[in-house]
Amino acid sequence: MNKDKLISEVYELKKDFAFKQEEVQALYLEVKQQRNLAEKYELENKHLKQQIKQLEEEQEDLLNYP
Secondary structure: OHHHHHHHHHHHHHHHHHHHHHHHHHHHHHHHHHHHHHHHHHHHHHHHHHHHHHHHHHHHHHHHOO
16 A cells, blocks of 8 residues: 555656646746747837937938038
8 A cells, every 4th residue: 555655656756746847847938938928028119229329410411400
C-alpha cells in the first residue's frame, strides 16, 4: 500500500511540475512579447520626437522668413 501511495504521489508531482512548466513558458512568452512592444514603442517615440524637432525647426524657419 505504501508503494502505491508513493507512486501516486510521484505521478501527481510530475503532473504538477508539467503544469507549472507550461505556466512558466506562457509567462516567458508574455514577457518577451511585452519587451518587443516596449522596444517598438520606444523606437516609434524616438521617431516622433525627431519629427517634432524637425517641424519645430521648419516652423522657426518659416517665422523668420521675411
